[in-house]
Amino acid sequence: MLIFRILLLCAALCAFASLLFNALAYGFKWWTHVPSCEDDEPLSVAEAVRAFVAEAFTLLLLLLSWPLGLAGQRDLVCAGSPGNAIVLIHGWGLNAASLWLLRRRLIRRGYGPVWIFAYKTWRVNVERAAEQLRDALAVNQRTHPVRVTLIGHSLGGLVARYCLRRYPPHGVRRLITLGTPHQGTIAARFGPHTRALQPDSPLMKRLNAADHVPDQFDVIAIASAADALIVPSANAEYRGAFNISIRGIGHNALLFSSRVFALIEENVRAQGASTERTDR
Numbered sequence: 001m002l003i004f005r006i007l008l009l010c011a012a013l014c015a016f017a018s019l020l021f022n023a024l025a026y027g028f029k030w031w032t033h034v035p036s037c038e039d040d041e042p043l044s045v046a047e048a049v050r051a052f053v054a055e056a057f058t059l060l061l062l063l064l065s066w067p068l069g070l071a072g073q074r075d076l077v078c079a080g081s082p083g084n085a086i087v088l089i090h091g092w093g094l095n096a097a098s099l100w101l102l103r104r105r106l107i108r109r110g111y112g113p114v115w116i117f118a119y120k121t122w123r124v125n126v127e128r129a130a131e132q133l134r135d136a137l138a139v140n141q142r143t144h145p146v147r148v149t150l151i152g153h154s155l156g157g158l159v160a161r162y163c164l165r166r167y168p169p170h171g172v173r174r175l176i177t178l179g180t181p182h183q184g185t186i187a188a189r190f191g192p193h194t195r196a197l198q199p200d201s202p203l204m205k206r207l208n209a210a211d212h213v214p215d216q217f218d219v220i221a222i223a224s225a226a227d228a229l230i231v232p233s234a235n236a237e238y239r240g241a242f243n244i245s246i247r248g249i250g251h252n253a254l255l256f257s258s259r260v261f262a263l264i265e266e267n268v269r270a271q272g273a274s275t276e277r278t279d280r
Contacts, residue, residue: 011064018059022250025228026052028187032231043226047248051226055250062098062252069097069118084111084268085146087137091154091179091252092121092194098153098255105261111268113144121155123193126203130162137169149174149268153255154229155197157182157221164213174218176267178254179227183208183235187228199235214240220267222260227251242267 043051086106088099096116103114117136119129137148148171152160157180164175181188184199196203213219222244223236229251230236237243244263254260 014063015060018056018063022052022056022059022228025187028190029228029231032186043248048226051248051250051253054253055226055228058250058253058256061256062094065097065100066095067097069095069100085113085115085140085144085148086111086268087115087117087133087140087148087150089117089119089133089150089152089156089160090121091152091156092124092191092197094121094153098252102151102255102261102264106264109265113140115140117156119159124155124196126155126158126162126196127166129159130166133159133163134167134169137163137172141169141171145171147171147173149176151176151178151264152180153178154180154251156180158197158203158207161207161211161213164217165207165211168216172217174220174268175213176220176222176264177238178222178260178264179224179230179236179251180221180238181230181235182221182238185230185235187231208239211240214238218242218267218270220244220263222246222254222263224249224251224254227254 088103090096090098096118099116103116106112106114115136117133119132121129140148150160150164150172152158152175157175157177160175160177161182163169164172181197184197184201184204186198188194188197191197195201198204219238219241221236221238221241223230223233224246225233226248227233227236227250246257246259246263249257249260
């Protein structure tokens with residue numbers, strides 16, 4: 001009985017933390033928003049409420065499942081049909097558990113093998129994580145010499161970009177990013193050890209200076225204006241890539257959205273990508 005009460009208390013604290021965090025994040029995004037002619041059509045009140053509730057619930061699930069992902073390893077392999085290898089890369093503050101649903105969906109659709117690349121995110125050491133990703137890809141290529149698609153959520157997209165830019169790995173054909181701050185985010189000034197993600201940081205300047213990754217690989221950047229962690233929303237755009245904007249889905253909810261999964265599957269199967277922007 002005591003254990004049950006402790007678990008119930010932990011769940012309640014996680015729910016409160018999720019609501020508070022998202023209220024602050026969306027409040028900051030609204031407060032700092034500067035209207036422009038390039039803005040998407042504003043969400044209705046009902047759409048905004050649904051997006052907030054879905055994002056808060058998603059973060060709650062991620063918080064509750066976080067301990068389960070501590071066993072995640074960089075060489076984790078899942079079954080699937082050979083020839084459609086995919087490497088999933090989680091975002092800041094998360095671990096392998098955040099990608100389990102996406103991994104399961106991909107496997108059920110016949111893709112595989114599917115790896116989850118887990119790395120330490122607390123101090124946002126993108127350079128070190130990119131080196132580890134390079135090593136993991138090299139090991140996996142020796143055991144599974146197939147073409148690989150990288151899918152990075154949030155910070156994971158920047159790790160994948162840095163890896164492709166600095167250490168172009170053999171066998172990678174495509175990069176798909178979900179809610180990645182490609183041009184940085186001013187919300188990073190409030191996070192612990194996240195200053196490297198601010199728009200004018202040395203890291204962001206290096207990543208965006210003479211970037212030829214979109215010329216060397218198929219790159220698709222999926223983002224949403226309802227993402228409260230990328231401020232301003234335009235900073236989710238990856239110049240030179242195929243940018244896809246969707247409506248009413250928050251930062252972490254991108255991992256659970258059936259609309260986003262349909263876009264992922266569509267682009268994994270595609271032979272090439274353009275730089276045209278599509279709104280959904």
